[in-house]
Amino acid sequence: MLEVTGLQSGYGRVPVLRGVDLALQRGECIGLLGRNGMGKTTLLRAIMGELPTWGGQVVKDGRSLNGRATQLRAKSGIGYVPQGKQLFKLLTVQENLRMGCVKNFSAASARIAEVLTLLPRLVPLLDRPAGMLSGGEQQLLALGRCLCGEPDLILLDEPTEGIQPNICDEIIDVLIHLRSEKSLSIILVEQDIDFLWSICDRVLAVDKGSIAKTIDPKADGSTEEAKAFIGIEG
Structure with missing residues (x-):
């Protein structure tokens, strides 16, 4: 559903992504693992359109997203x-969830109710300001607000x-549900290896703005390989 080829991006005139390639299937979850400053968040922001595409392509469902604004990528x-x-x-939990329904405010009540069945911890908090949580x-509210937009691909940082x-x-x-x-697809940036290994089909090791290797969480020794890559002993 998503294909990124040769993606280059960065901040101002400072390059960060140096030709990233990845492909994501429908219903698949891939993780992005790496030390701080290696380009993981930059990659998510470039896919979302918050950063410009200097080179390469971002294609979703066969359609190029190059040059498309962030809100149009959300609509996709x-x-x-x-x-x-x-x-x-300063807005309540309920109001934050409603903001996530911007693509279809007319169906907001039904969509929020559906999301709350997945995140029942939020139900008694609906009238509470988000800043008091x-x-x-x-974090649950941020995920819920995202899900209110009915995405088929989510980027989690x-x-x-x-x-x-x-x-x-x-x-x-x-x-997992x-x-x-x-058939939700997920790209997940995370340093908690146990969390990555609990959900990801494969993990891409990011180093200096490019994909250095692919790690199979199901393979023997994969946890140790991941720890060594980000410099964790033991």
């Missing part, structure tokens, strides 16, 4: 949960950062 079915969540802190609750383990487990369960029931 791409959802983005950025690092730091970027919620509307815990970090884990905010460091969803476990600063989050308690039980909510990490909830996120895993939701993503959506892959199984909705």
Whole structure:
């Protein structure tokens, strides 16, 4: 469903991505693993259209996204949960979810109700300002807001950062369910190797703006290989 070929992008005049190639099938989850500053978030932002394409192609469902604005990429079915969540802190949980329904406000109530069946922890918090939630609750809200846009591909950036383990487990369960029931495709940036290994079909090791290798989470020794790549001992 998504094909990225020779993608080059960066900030200002500073190049970060140096010819990234990847392909994602419908219902597949791939992880992006690497040390800080290697281009993982830049890759997500370039796919989403928040950064310009200097070279190469981003193609979804056979249609080039080059030159298309971020909102048009969202309409094509791409959802983005950025690092730091970027919620509307003064709006309530309900209002944040409604903002995620911007593609179809007329069906917002039904869509929000459907998302809340996946994220029931948010139900008693609907009238609470987003800025008053815990970090884990905010992460669930950011995911819920993304799902309200009915994406068939979501880009997740460091969803476990600063989050308690039980909510990490909830996120895993939701993503596995959506892959199984909705054929949702996922590109996941994450440093928590256990989280990556619990959901990803394959993991792309990113180094200096390019894909250095592909790691198979099911292969013997893959955990140790991943740890060595990002410099974790043991």
